[in-house]
Amino acid sequence: MRTVAIIGRPNVGKSTLFNRLVGQKLALVDDRPGVTRDRREGEAELGHLSFRIIDTAGLEEAEPGSLSDRMRRQTEAAIDEADLVLFLVDARAGILPADETFAELVRRSGKPVVLLANKAEGRGGMAGAYDAFSLGLGDPVPLSAEHGEGMGDLLEAIEPFLETGEDEDDEDRAGKPLRVAIVGRPNAGKSTLVNRMIGAERLLTGPEAGITRDTISVDWRWRDHPIRLFDTAGLRKRARVEDKLEKLSVADALRAIRFAEVVVVLLDATIPFEKQDLSIVDLIESEGRAIVIGLNKWDLVADRPGLLKELRADAERLLPQVRGAPVVPLSGLAGEGIDRLMGSVVQAAEVWSRRVPTAKLNDWLAAALSAHPPPAVSGRRIKIRYMTQVKARPPHFALFGNQLDALPRAYTRYLVNGLRETFELPGVPIRLSLRSGKNPFEGKKKTWD
Template identity: 65%
Template sequence: MSFLLAVVGRPNVGKSTLFNRLVGKKLALVDDRPGVTRDRREGDARLGDLSFRIMDTAGLEEADAASLEGRMRAQTEAAIADADAILFMIDARVGLTPTDRAFAALVRRSGKPVILVANKSEGRGGEAGALEAFGLGLGDPVPLSAEHGEGLSDLYDAICAALPEQTRPAEEEDEDEEAPQDEADDKPKRPIKVAVLGRPNAGKSTLINRLLGEDRLLTGPEAGITRDSISVEVSYAGVRLEVFDTAGLRKRARIEDKLEKLSAADALRAMKFAEVVVLLIDATHPFEEQDLRIADLVAREGRALVIGYNKSDLIARGGLATRLREEADRLLPQVKGLPIVPVSGLMGHGLDKLVEAVAKTHKVWNKRIATNPLNRFLQQVTDTHPPPAVSGRRVKLRYITQPKARPPSFVLFCSRPDALPESYVRYLVNGLRENFDLPGVPIRITLREKDNPYAE
């Protein structure tokens, strides 16, 4: 039986390091400074024969509820409420602090099973702090080192003792092995992976919270709140999505802080794993240079693109759709015809149209075209506009096929690939986009020369 563990404690005790250790991947950002983690992050963890969900949380701090630290604490308290058991972590090298004692009382009041973890216990430096942890009254501390992987066997025993029902080995049932074939066929399709990118303070987290219908992600008026790329499952209007909230992307020249570099790299990694990217543009400052850079990066990476025109409730709507379409087609010809959806994450306007555009663009991104229609198209475009003659010899276009989708990719066999001008390749791309209805996705054409059987 699966269960959920929440890792809580004050800042910089090693919660994200333990999370990464149990998940087996470097998902959470880790740095020496305190307060790196802000949002709740969930992952599938394994420890021995135990499989469970684990939640990394922000460091607990005493702060006003309206401040950023106060909102981070509210997220951690929500994680405590959702968890089946709590891993309360302290720094064994520092020892107990008044903050540890205050939040130990908070964890105790939750009524959930608590496992006390004394992290950084490697060597003699952590022995005193591990012994001091008995003073919290949360049971025997588990000394471990999340950085070096020491003490995980003791953590396994502590989890089994805290959750005996959930960690009991499941009895094998023959009925599960012989599941009816039609039930296996009725499994729902996996969700569409969607990364939400944009400049800082474009409203990405607010939009995702509105899609979810709850305050799952940390939001506020401050720019650059999101640091980790957090994935959440969303089902909206019958469409299942796995949405990645990402950190705002600024110009590379302006990024000096190491932590912001890590956040930007995490956002770009989320984009590479996504299928559809929603580029969220602030309607009060539309189509700035950085927006165009992000769109070009998405196109070069081969991902489907949808533009969300956020905060559209703050501007006049007269002729907005026409204006946006003209600007997008002029500034982003490499993804001509991409969907542009005016939305308001704060008010909840336009979310159904945005999800519909994501589903439609995902279908186009997966589209495959038969070879016969492709070659009829090639014959038509070459009759209308033949390829130019280079050095007195005309390039012959012989055959076109689509070997793969995601994004739609084509192979064109011709007599002299290196001599075909880039302008003519763009002409073919635009023709493919128009004839086969491929808006908003990058199209790739690879030129190849057929082997000459008489070459030898």
């Protein structure tokens, strides 16, 4: 089993992340720095990965022989033992000198490193996460260990280092399974669809709503594409979920969404776009997954001319946050439309992983600014300097300039819609972070010679 060590200065959330990964509160957590002293080990699971995790004391510069020095030596031993180092920083506090010192220590170890920007929930945290680029340890993965946000991104970051591939050749590794979750309201036909896809009665089905409780994963192959399907419990309105078992089932379904790459939202074509359907799409968009909308039970409404065109227009109107998401008619019971659905799923995964060259981005940005300049604030025009893509899966762009905090939401929507249309990014969430430069003369009085 591979070993992962969590490293960082005191009070950045190492023990909170450790507890999150082992699934129980094994490590003491407190707001005071230095609570963890000894190395603590546990068996961690994240998605389909299992590994040994080591929680370490916060790294501090200390006098030789002191308690802090002995704690530091324990941490250095954990780095030596690890196959992968998770270097944790506090996105809200920003990068401190201690982070830079210990980043150099980790870099000198020669071990693979994944940089994590913890406490990145909310706009303030996300802005601070990008300061971590200055450490030179690669792209930071923003997450919140306390709230469980960003665990899907963490899985993607560590997966290449932890999958052993002992019984796979290089060709098989290049074709690792695409993770696809099937979600929707109860009785939308999710289990029936999965059974028809794999050609076996693998999952229990019936007319009763709520038969599926656990999230079940099934490996399958579609046209030489390895696929891992996740059938999930039906998601009802939160106010209606009272039974403890149903709450656990819903939590399991939400976990499947976080670890999926593409999520198929299965709608009942006889009653599509109910309020709960829209809430489910909102949830998936907030998790940053690619979305495909499946109109199941299409055989019951196929005789209504113009219905598909009408429903696609409804999707554009009701779901602007994932504009262009494929809307695919199908029948899980009859086995119709599955190839169309899977073609859309594979294409959505490609769009979700797409990267746009910085030169092309800035050529587009110059044209967009020329066509529609940003408004002035207090008589001073907002200055946008450049844009870059900081990550994919989903596409995430950073915009740099002055006074960007004052940029109206309508203008950021204009930019996001332009990115989606120009670079062909339909149906995937697009993230846009605003980075304003600091004025070095702010707060200083003018002096005249």
